[in-house]
Amino acid sequence: MFFDSWQGLGRVLIVGVLAYAALVVLLRLSGNRTLTKLNAFDLVVTVALGSTLATVLLSKSVALVEGVLALALLIFLQFAITWLSVRSPRFQAIIKAEPKLIVHRGQFLEGAMTAQRITREEVMAALRANGTADVAQVAAVVLETDGSISIVPDGAASGTGTAALAGVRVPEDARS
Numbered sequence: 001m002f003f004d005s006w007q008g009l010g011r012v013l014i015v016g017v018l019a020y021a022a023l024v025v026l027l028r029l030s031g032n033r034t035l036t037k038l039n040a041f042d043l044v045v046t047v048a049l050g051s052t053l054a055t056v057l058l059s060k061s062v063a064l065v066e067g068v069l070a071l072a073l074l075i076f077l078q079f080a081i082t083w084l085s086v087r088s089p090r091f092q093a094i095i096k097a098e099p100k101l102i103v104h105r106g107q108f109l110e111g112a113m114t115a116q117r118i119t120r121e122e123v124m125a126a127l128r129a130n131g132t133a134d135v136a137q138v139a140a141v142v143l144e145t146d147g148s149i150s151i152v153p154d155g156a157a158s159g160t161g162t163a164a165l166a167g168v169r170v171p172e173d174a175r176s
Contacts, residue, residue: 039145045078103141
């Protein structure tokens with residue numbers, strides 16, 4: 001159907017502006033951390049906020065106040081999870097994945113790549129995007145907790161160390 005009613009359009013305009021304004025206020029109150037992409041939970045919250053906003057806008061069965069409460073609840077839960085994870089290493093270990101080393105000293109770690117379902121082609125694409133021509137030029141390639149791939153240049157070539165790898169476990173078979 002192309003057009004239902006003027007009343008429906010009016011509802012979308014009014015509820016849309018109010019729900020959007022409420023979301024902006026809630027995000028400002030909760031701080032910058034709410035919409036970061038530091039781990040999988042952050043991504044889920046961001047997608048859920050967008051989905052909730054869309055539902056409030058388009059579903060006549062969801063009242064504006066219910067939608068704003070749903071947005072506030074998601075933001076509060078995100079705030080609570082991150083607050084707890086900053087203060088409790090045990091809680092952080094439960095909710096946050098570890099970064100995974102997939103290339104070490106220029107060598108592909110096939111077992112780690114298989115376990116993380118990452119192909120050589122995907123690693124090479126990340127290297128190209130980073131401006132790295134050869135895998136031998138990197139100290140490490142890390143699959144981060146948010147799903148992104150980080151490239152740590154070889155210290156000998158770049159004049160830097162590998163302090164960026166603190167907290168990234170090096171598998172036994174990659175140590176030499």
